[in-house]
Amino acid sequence: MALTETPMQAERAQTIFEKSKPGRRAASLPEAGVPEKPLAELIPEKLLRAEPPRLPEVAEPEIVRHYNRLSRRNFDLDSGFYPLGSCTMKHNPRLNERVAALPGHARLHPAQDPRRAQGALELMWLLQESLSEICGLPHVSLQPSAGSHGELAGLLLTRAYHADRNEVRTKVLAPDTSHGTNPASVTMAGYEVVKVATNERGGVEMDDLQAKLAENEGDVACLMLTNPNTLGVFDENIAEIAALIHEAGGTLYYDGANLNAVMGHSRPGDMGFDIVHVNLHKSFSQPHGGGGPGAGPIAVSDRIEPFLPRPQVVRREDSNGHGPSYDLDFERPQSIGRLRGFQGNFGVFVRSYAYVLSLGADGLAEASETAVLNANYLKARLAQGRAGQHLPVAFDRHCMHEFVLSGKPMKRELGLATLDLAKRLLDFGFHPPTVYFPLLVDEALMVEPTETETKESLDAFAEAVDKILAEAETNPDLAKNAPYTTPVRRLDEVKATRQPVVRQLLA
């Protein structure tokens, strides 16, 4: 297939450092207005820097052009469908950006006296209360900075809980379908992972769970689960699983990456979970920012509460008739301590609370309902025609908010790997689904459309997949060499790891 080079491809990528010319600048700084003493009179010369860092020298118009140009080399959620499984790429309401930017939020110092930050603390308390209701667990800490940080917090809470009972436990169970952050967090928290198998319906294999509990009797600290799990299906045995774990003296941890499936329909606390993290950048509409910021608040049961990180935001009822006030509680003697500086990613809390207020009780339940409807519709569309033939669903049952396809037949019948399909989708203007995860499904494609997509965008995606498979029936090389229209084509990732060039060498 002959394709002409796109304009972006014709232009060689240049860094801002390569655009630097001595003497150019953008910044205007105020005059010091104080005596201009030589620096060496104020700080001993040996502690001073000899040469300033070689930052680029560019004027403001060039900076704007440079980063605008770079922005056009990104695909983003506002430009098109982004069905990245497990990532919940839902629309980011712009109202949330506006309220987060209010000076009372954006320019509030984190060490401001709580008496002069009552609005911020009340907002945090209200978000805590909202998440508590949604998760069905009575206590919330907003401190963790992202999901994986929440996982680490949950495991350290588990450790503190057992230590308080004079128990030493060393194992954490996690299904073979779990997110990679789960086992990574387990190791950081000083535990050892024990894998639990998945059954033919995509849930926890009960026999294996019982076997692993028996093998590690008295040594299992926790079971980490997502529910719905990473295959997008709800584990019907969850109540029994919870009973088994609690009987064994462990805690049950809920990875909230998939909470978008069940808001207002089912609550992790009611399922028997002790600790839940919530990805505010998934279910609660914080923009993903190309890889953050996010926030990963945790909700916990009564028995875990004494160990929550400090400080905690608390509400104090006032006896003087002034109404309630809000404070930071540092006096938590059993706390695991801090997980980070100050109080957490407050700007994310503002956006997420605005989202909760906008949707309300009904709206949140409707969001989950539509997310599940959209996923099942797209699954049904992809079960027809060529997709149904070459890309069967890994577990054939109704899904929740996402589903997993297997590209194994496609690879066998058409010679197309899942990666090839993903890359060809780029030429059709779609972000591909998550690929090669979960590990248990061969040539996996994990699709999560979210509630903010229309039927038309789901149909268009299904049609694109069909077209790519049709092309491949006659010319599989087309997909194998895709993409063609993107700013760059397939990149040599092996080279970037074998001989890493991770910064520009400056003259």
Place this chain on the structure above:
Amino acid sequence: MLDAIGVASPAELFEQIPGPLRLGRPLALPAGMSEAEVYERLRGLAERNADAEAQVCFVGAGMYDHYVPAIVDAITSRSEFLTPYTPYQPEISQGGLQVMFEFQTAMSELTALPVSNAALYEGPSSVASAGYLAIGATKRRRFVVSRGLHPHSRETLQTYAVGFGAEVVEVGLEGGLTDAAELAQAVDGETAAIFLQNPNFLGAVEDVEALGAAAKEDGALLVVACDPMTLGVLKPPGECGADIALGEGQPLGNRLDFGGPSFGFFCATEEQIRRMPGRIAGETEDVDGRRGFVLALQTREQHIRREKATNNICTAQALNALGAMVHLAWLGREGFRELGELLVRRTAYARERLAAVNGVELLHTAPVAREFAVRLDAPVAEVLDRVAERGIAAGYPLARDYPEFEDGLLVAITERRTRAQIDELAEALEAAMAASRGSLQTPGDQQEPQVGGAT
């Protein structure tokens, strides 16, 4: 859509959830609100905060009221940067990946260390991540920490150390600076890492090179937390023997946001490249030989390595790192140095001006860059309240973190704090302390009639 799925209603799809686990009632949350109502509700909350526009802010302690140039907001609010996920598909993520590469280059320049990642969550948890790296590098589990390290960093490291099975040993301060003799003594053959901060929490500029030289003899890694805004003037950690330089990135292009989101930067020697936490962008080529960027060294990361990963981090702070890169490009080589010099000179002026106030004395006389500590001879909380009435947040009280400095106050300077504001702070402190002293005296001893008015 229901026909295509083959169900009569969406509710049928939720039947896979066992009945007793279905909520069966609406969430006990208010009904949804219109956009205008949500705006008003949140504006109402925001107005109950004394932000740095309502009060002149001399509070620092790790986060600073710098001026964020308008260009930062303009770039970071673009959909193309605001709304994508982590760049797992490099062909359509070259913008974000190149920003990471540029950011890494800039942070390497600032710290004088060759390897930077594309940012972690924020400062104190980056310190803990350095601890995890050090355990992997040295196979030892003992951390020696200066009391000059930010109290939040020390506490966070301690929290993580329980999971790491590591011991944390603290070394005290002498005259505002890390006690060199105590440090040398504390470090032994079992020490994985030494943690210093420069300038330290009390604002003092440490002699990192001298402190580190003695301590590194036993093979521990030297980890230096630093304030990026001082790196235009202070000797960079990479030239002082640091193996890892990291810190809170907020001063670069990020607003205060009541503590976050900001970002943590993390730089190291080449030797540690395969033990680094977090995303790293690398330069490569596409099949047609075009220059491009990808996530490099992914075999360190949780999505590939699972339980053997060098860190558990996934979503980090890419947008915040972009803000920093744009701010640094805007400042440029000369502007960045000038800003550093401006901070040092204004801080020197403020320190001298406050030290001249009756009842204020310096907590230490070590050199400072952008923050300094004083002691007040009146109750700090009371003085802060009185000064707040004049629309000034005078500083960060040290009592909670440093009981030994119960009378201590940490005062921070940015390019936004003018000479006139510094003079006003000095006058307000003078009046507040006089008032506090007056209010402690019996009515018969009252000398200053304006006392009552200030309360």
